[in-house]
Amino acid sequence: MNEIHDVPIFxxxxxxxxxxxxxxxxxxxxxxxxxxxxxxxxxxRIAILNKITEYIPNPTFEVVAAPGAHEQFYSGQNPxxxxxxxxxxxxxxxxxxxxxxxxxxKLLDAQGVEACLNYPTLxxxxxxxxxxxxxxxxxxxxxxxxxxxxxxxxxxQDRLYMTPVLTLGIVDNALRELEFILExxxxxxxxxxxxxxxxxxxxxxxxxxxxxxxxxxEAAGLPIVTHASQPxxxxxxNMWEPPETNSAFEMxxxxxxxxxxxxxxxxxxxxxxxxxxxRFPKLRIASVENGSAWIDPxxxxxxxxxxxxxxxxxxxxxxxFRRSVWVSPFWEGKVSDVVSTxxxxxxxxxxxxxxxxxxxxxxxxxKYAEGMDLRRSYDYMGDNARRFMGLPIRNPDPDAVNAPxxxxxxx
Numbered sequence: 252m253n254e255i256h257d258v259p260i261f262x263x264x265x266x267x268x269x270x271x272x273x274x275x276x277x278x279x280x281x282x283x284x285x286x287x288x289x290x291x292x293x294x295x296r297i298a299i300l301n302k303i304t305e306y307i308p309n310p311t312f313e314v315v316a317a318p319g320a321h322e323q324f325y326s327g328q329n330p331x332x333x334x335x336x337x338x339x340x341x342x343x344x345x346x347x348x349x350x351x352x353x354x355x356x357k358l359l360d361a362q363g364v365e366a367c368l369n370y371p372t373l374x375x376x377x378x379x380x381x382x383x384x385x386x387x388x389x390x391x392x393x394x395x396x397x398x399x400x401x402x403x404x405x406x407x408q409d410r411l412y413m414t415p416v417l418t419l420g421i422v423d424n425a426l427r428e429l430e431f432i433l434e435x436x437x438x439x440x441x442x443x444x445x446x447x448x449x450x451x452x453x454x455x456x457x458x459x460x461x462x463x464x465x466x467x468x469e470a471a472g473l474p475i476v477t478h479a480s481q482p483x484x485x486x487x488x489n490m491w492e493p494p495e496t497n498s499a500f501e502m503x504x505x506x507x508x509x510x511x512x513x514x515x516x517x518x519x520x521x522x523x524x525x526x527x528x529x530r531f532p533k534l535r536i537a538s539v540e541n542g543s544a545w546i547d548p549x550x551x552x553x554x555x556x557x558x559x560x561x562x563x564x565x566x567x568x569x570x571x572f573r574r575s576v577w578v579s580p581f582w583e584g585k586v587s588d589v590v591s592t593x594x595x596x597x598x599x600x601x602x603x604x605x606x607x608x609x610x611x612x613x614x615x616x617x618k619y620a621e622g623m624d625l626r627r628s629y630d631y632m633g634d635n636a637r638r639f640m641g642l643p644i645r646n647p648d649p650d651a652v653n654a655p656x657x658x659x660x661x662x
Contacts, residue, residue: 264601314342319611385420444518543580
């Protein structure tokens with residue numbers, strides 16, 4: 252095999268399909284009526300606070316679209332203009348590897364993947380749907396985390412790194428949840444890229460009032476992923492275009508243009524401008540599956556504001572970002588967007604397996620990566636994720652540890 256195609260892969264973006272009880276098995280009795288699975292015709296939906304969400308069309312995941320079913324859409328090779336629903340084809344039974352750790356390990360072996368970050372799927376909708384009740388939001392998240400540690404564990408064979416969820420609406424609750432996941436072996440955690448809703452209304456999670464939380468995260472050395480989720484700006488977009496559906500898999504061209512990835516750009520801007528990443532310089536934050544087109548405009552805006560208001564920053568915001576932030580641009584995104592701004596050591600590979608918008612298998616990425624040399628294959632396909640996780644890199648070249656960070660991308 253081509254040695255470039257045989258480097259040890261650490262996939263920074265894989266997922267589990269939860270069972271129907273994941274959100275409710277450990278939910279306190281007083282909240283049971285707030286989270287319901289309801290049948291509409293032949294379909295099952297989740298209703299939270301008596302509102303049905305369409306964001307995940309089949310929240311039981313009994314049948315799903317095949318991994319990689321939407322690849323031609325996301326690769327821009329869709330000349331017939333097929334919709335995502337048309338591309339989904341005939342549903343399949345959820346792969347066993349998406350349901351339990353033993354089968355996932357077997358699949359990683361077959362895929363040639365050494366390790367992965369493994370995200371819950373239902374978490375995408377919880378904080379959006381339950382936002383108006385931050386106590387309920389925290390309770391659902393804790394139930395999901397309890398189910399996850401029971402069903403998957405937070406780490407498995409030092410190859411599967413599950414990402415329990417932390418919600419910051421109520422700081423004391425976030426601290427308790429942080430303590431719970433650390434006591435149960437979490438090596439990484441997941442936070443929604445969004446403002447959070449608490450007793451004082453909507454707030455940036457990077458304001459100083461959240462410092463007790465971030466201080467404990469830094470002290471624990473816990474890396475934090477901000478993964479794409481149900482967009483918080485949907486209400487704004489729906490002022491322009493009344494929605495027929497809020498499904499993650501059926502979105503109009505207007506919504507794709509307007510929503511973009513403003514949520515992750517605003518989240519990272521807040522962590523920089525509100526000073527969290529300066530007050531806690533050892534934090535490690537990763538943006539996963541949020542694209543990369545937002546990164547140049549954000550860097551330009553940060554530079555402009557720095558020169559207008561230099562006393563608002565303790566350091567140039569680019570340096571803050573480069574020290575603390577990793578970016579996985581989604582498999583069809585431009586690695587060069589990240590490399591030219593943040594550097595080669597901060598760009599992560601993610602396949603999004605087993606989701607239909609992902610790759611059927613991680614090594615399928617190589618057909619989009621002509622020209623990537625061996626050193627950067629090590630970086631992108633695994634070592635940068637290991638740097639993020641605080642794990643030893645696998646590149647045997649001793650110079651790789653201190654590789655220059657702002658080289659021109661080769662893909």
